[in-house]
Amino acid sequence: MAALLNKIPEKLSITERLAERFGPKEQKATSLDVQRQTMSIKAAFRLKIEGECWNPPSGALDAGKLIVVVNFNLSQDGRIIGQPRADDYARMSGPLKVAADSALRAVRMCAPYSDLKLPKDMYDQWKEIKLTFDPSDMLS
Amino acid sequence: MKLLKILMLSLIGLISAALPAHAVIEIDITKGNVQPLPIALTSFVGSGDEMTSAGSVMEIGKQIARVVTADLERSGLFSAIDPRAFINSGNAATAPQFANWRAVGAQALVTGTAVLEEDGRVRVEFRLWDVLGGSQMTGLRYFTAPQNWRRIAHLISDAVYKRLTGEDGYFDTRIVYISESGPYLDRIKRLAIMDQDGYNHKFLTDGSYMVLNPRFSPTSQEITYLSFYNDIPRVYLFDIETGKSEMLGEFDGMTFAPRFSPDGKKVIMSKAERGNSDIFVLELSTRRLERLTKHSAIDTSPSFSPFGRYVTFNSDRGGSQQIYVMDSDGSDIKRISFGQGIYATPVWSPRGDLIAFTKQTGGKFYIGVMRPDGTGERILTESYFEEGPTWSPNGRVLMYYRKYPYDNQGGGGETQLWSIDLTGYNERQVITPLDGSDPAWSPLMD
Numbered sequence: 154m155a156a157l158l159n160k161i162p163e164k165l166s167i168t169e170r171l172a173e174r175f176g177p178k179e180q181k182a183t184s185l186d187v188q189r190q191t192m193s194i195k196a197a198f199r200l201k202i203e204g205e206c207w208n209p210p211s212g213a214l215d216a217g218k219l220i221v222v223v224n225f226n227l228s229q230d231g232r233i234i235g236q237p238r239a240d241d242y243a244r245m246s247g248p249l250k251v252a253a254d255s256a257l258r259a260v261r262m263c264a265p266y267s268d269l270k271l272p273k274d275m276y277d278q279w280k281e282i283k284l285t286f287d288p289s290d291m292l293s
Numbered sequence: 294m295k296l297l298k299i300l301m302l303s304l305i306g307l308i309s310a311a312l313p314a315h316a317v318i319e320i321d322i323t324k325g326n327v328q329p330l331p332i333a334l335t336s337f338v339g340s341g342d343e344m345t346s347a348g349s350v351m352e353i354g355k356q357i358a359r360v361v362t363a364d365l366e367r368s369g370l371f372s373a374i375d376p377r378a379f380i381n382s383g384n385a386a387t388a389p390q391f392a393n394w395r396a397v398g399a400q401a402l403v404t405g406t407a408v409l410e411e412d413g414r415v416r417v418e419f420r421l422w423d424v425l426g427g428s429q430m431t432g433l434r435y436f437t438a439p440q441n442w443r444r445i446a447h448l449i450s451d452a453v454y455k456r457l458t459g460e461d462g463y464f465d466t467r468i469v470y471i472s473e474s475g476p477y478l479d480r481i482k483r484l485a486i487m488d489q490d491g492y493n494h495k496f497l498t499d500g501s502y503m504v505l506n507p508r509f510s511p512t513s514q515e516i517t518y519l520s521f522y523n524d525i526p527r528v529y530l531f532d533i534e535t536g537k538s539e540m541l542g543e544f545d546g547m548t549f550a551p552r553f554s555p556d557g558k559k560v561i562m563s564k565a566e567r568g569n570s571d572i573f574v575l576e577l578s579t580r581r582l583e584r585l586t587k588h589s590a591i592d593t594s595p596s597f598s599p600f601g602r603y604v605t606f607n608s609d610r611g612g613s614q615q616i617y618v619m620d621s622d623g624s625d626i627k628r629i630s631f632g633q634g635i636y637a638t639p640v641w642s643p644r645g646d647l648i649a650f651t652k653q654t655g656g657k658f659y660i661g662v663m664r665p666d667g668t669g670e671r672i673l674t675e676s677y678f679e680e681g682p683t684w685s686p687n688g689r690v691l692m693y694y695r696k697y698p699y700d701n702q703g704g705g706g707e708t709q710l711w712s713i714d715l716t717g718y719n720e721r722q723v724i725t726p727l728d729g730s731d732p733a734w735s736p737l738m739d
């Protein structure tokens with residue numbers, strides 16, 4: 154039984170799983186590699202926020218049209234630096250403000266992002282994140 | 294050497310091109326999990342425990358928190374965290390320790406106090422906090438006679454609901470309905486009223502004559518309903534404050550299915566004469582009756598759109614009972630329902646986007662919604678007998694009644710009030726002292 158258990162691989166992070174699937178590691182960064190890495194970083198963020206943290210407001214009139222953009226900065230160890238910001242938040246009201254609140258809550262709830270094991274050598278690529286929360290497909 | 298330098302510079306240039314120094318990663322988030330928002334509500338306990346005319350102020354504070362918790366939970370949009378899990382009691386005088394609230398899974402937090410003022414009134418304050426953002430979202434203060442604490446609780450529920458959903462609440466409202474009792478063939482039907490959470494229940498008529506179709510005025514504490522007083526079916530107006538009722542004119546034939554216009558100045562209804570029924574509208578100030586439809590078919594169940602420009606009703610003019618929409622002067626009549634089965638009791642949503650209806654097909658009844666042009670039909674509930682949807686004033690929740698008949702002809706059986714969220718989730722029974730049917734939701738109270 155113990156031998157069996159030993160055969161179970163250690164849990165891989167989302168980025169590691171994606172890297173395994175999408176391409177070889179340990180190569181000099183070419184433009185294509187950067188693109189591939191960037192894609193897997195994006196996919197990792199999507200998986201985490203969509204799967205674990207975003208609880209969009211439903212049932213509001215035109216709930217599917219409430220699109221919100223949130224920006225935030227990350228430290229090298231995946232923590233949010235400062236506060237996440239929703240575009241035009243100060244001018245928002247009603248259901249749109251509530252949609253922005255749900256997006257900000259998702260970003261904060263998912264933090265820190267250290268479990269994504271984002272590649273440190275590409276920190277410049279992911280230190281600033283812009284998320285567009287668009288519920289139109291799920292709440293039309 | 295010079296060549297080497299040029300080569301190195303070129304290489305650096307290539308690497309820079311491959312790895313831009315700084316870029317913003319842009320990601321589209323298009324999926325999520327719609328689920329109740331975890332919220333913590335602390336007791337509204339102030340510093341003192343003086344006696345008021347409605348019990349101790351500390352007990353009032355605890356009860357307010359319980360009523361707000363029940364309101365929010367009943368909406369299905371919030372899940373209240375069990376107070377036994379709280380790390381802090383939630384001292385309203387200081388800013389919350391957000392880490393402790395985050396640790397128990399709360400994403401929103403309500404704290405508050407109830408304090409007895411020198412003039413005998415109770416001062417109730419609350420604050421709504423964003424736990425993850427560590428900031429206050431809203432806060433309000435109310436002064437009230439101690440016995441009004443329940444209404445204050447509903448007002449707080451409405452304020453919290455509005456800030457967290459972006460829509461007006463519906464907790465400071467009442468339901469008027471038909472309370473039923475007695476055997477199937479000798480049913481006693483009384484007009485009854487209660488708060489939307491079932492409290493403050495009152496019978497408005499004594500059961501000596503039958504009543505049906507109660508509908509709230511959107512602008513005043515008045516109800517229109519169909520009464521069989523002296524065995525003649527007529528539409529009446531009932532003033533909840535004074536308890537007085539008056540008949541809405543003496544017309545030839547039978548009047549039924551009354552409903553107010555959005556400005557509360559007219560009542561639209563059906564009038565049957567010699568076996569034919571058409572739609573009429575009555576101006577309340579002049580009692581002038583105007584005909585809107587003239588057809589040999591049965592036209593009934595009229596309901597105005599929120600700004601009074603259109604009317605939806607049902608009619609069997611096309612061969613089977615279907616839903617129609619017309620201009621409020623009776624012109625431009627269009628059929629909007631084309632699905633299988635028959636459609637009845639159309640009711641326009643207060644926010645205008647949908648019409649709720651009862652549908653009957655394949656031996657079952659359904660409550661559903663469709664857009665005013667007939668597209669987007671969506672069934673929300675089904676059972677062997679249910680009908681009569683009424684909208685919450687924010688257009689988010691539907692209440693209706695369901696019957697559990699004794700036989701397959703729909704005879705007898707228990708009748709109950711039920712409600713469901715527009716999304717098709719959170720169906721739950723609305724508890725009434727006796728059987729209940731034909732509910733009508735009030736607007737928000739002033």
